[in-house]
Amino acid sequence: MRFAPAFASIALVFSTVATAAGEKPLFASPDKIHLVIQAPLNSLIRDRQNESSIPGTLIEPSGQSLPIKLTLRGITRRTSEVCDFPPLRVDFVPPPPANSLFAGQKKLKLVTHCRSSPSFQQYVLLEYSAYRMYNLLTPRSFRAKLADIEYRDESGRPIISRVGYFLEDLDDVAHRNGTKEAKGPERIPVADLSPPDAARYALFQHMIGNHDWSMRAGPVGKNCCHNAELIGVLAPGQTIPIPYDFDFSGFVDPPYATPPSELDISDVRQRLYRGYCAHNADALAAARQMREARPQIIGVLSQVSGLDPKTQARASSYLNGFFADIATDASLGAKVTGRCVG
Secondary structure, eight states: THHEEEEEHHHHHHHHHHHGGGGGGGGGGGOOEEEEESSSSSHHHHEEEEEEEEEEEEEESSSSSEEEEEEESSEEEEESSOOOOEEEEEEEESOOOOOTTTTTTTTEEEEEEESTTTTHHHHHHHHHHHHHHHHOOOOOSSOOEEEEEEEETSSSEEEEEEEEEEEOHHHHHHHHTTTBOOOOOOOGGGGBBBBHHHHHHHHHHHHOOOOBBBBBBBSSOOOOOBSSSEEEOOOTEEEEEEOOTTTTTTTOTTTTTOOTTTTSSSTTSSOOOBBGGGGGGHOOOOOOHHTTTTTHHHHHHHSSTTOOOHHHHHHHHHHHHHHHHHHSSSHHHEEEEEEEEO
C-alpha cells in the first residue's frame, strides 16, 4: 500500500500524455508496431558523409504507403567503424493523411539497430526502456515508439529486419507541455535552468549511469546542448532540459561505449553524479519521487517485448545499485548529491 502515491502520480502522467497525443496517434499507445521502409538504403549506408536525403516509402501497419525522405544523422553511431546501420531521420513529404498512424508528423528521428548481430537488439531495447522510465517521472520527456522494421532496397528486396524506435519531435514535446522550444546559444547559465527539472534530469542520468550529456552547453561552435534539448524560455529558472540519446550509459552498455575523457572514471558503468549543488534541494524531492516509483521503473523492463531474461536481470541489478544509494535522504546526500558540481 505504501506505493499508492506512485501509482496515482504515474497514472496522471500517462493520462496527460494520452490526452495530449489524441490528435497525433503515433505515440498515443505504447504498443509496438510493424512496418516496412523501402529505399536505396545500400547506397546511403555506404556513403556515411552523405548529407543529402534519398526518397523512399514507409509501409505502415495498415498497409498504407507513405512517401518519405531518409537522411543520415548522428555522430558516433553514424560512422561505419561503430555501426553497420546508421541512425536515420524520416521526413514525411507530403504530410501523411488523416487516417494514417503517422498523421500530424513532419519529421522523426529513427533509432536503428547499429550492428546486424541479433545481440544488438538488446541494446536498442534497453535504450528504448530508458525513455519509458523517464516518461514515468515527467511528461517533460521524449516519447518513443517501438517498431519491428523490415528494410528493403529500392527494388523491394529485403535487406534486414530489426527492431528500432521513433523519437517524438521536440515541437510536439513542447506543445503538449504548453510551451515552445528554447533555442539557446552555445552555453546557458546554470541560473536559467528550472531547478526541479534540472535536478530530475541529473538524477535520472545518474540512475542509468550516463555521462554523455550537458544540459547547458553544446559542442564548440554549436548551440546548446549536448544530448539534451530545451523547452520553455531562456530566463532564470525557466529553461527545461530534456535528455535523449542514452546508448553510452552503463545501463545500456554497448561494446562501443566509453566514458568521456574529461571525467575520472574508467568504465561507463561507474556512476559519477553531475548535478549542480544549487539544485540539491530539488534533487532530494526527485529522489523521493524515484523511490516511490521504483517498482514501476524496474517494471518497465518486463514490459518491453524482446528483452531477454538475462538482459532484464543485469539491467535490474544495475538500477538496484542506484536505488540502494538513494534509499534514504541521508544516503542520497552521502553517496550522490554530496558530490555535486559547483
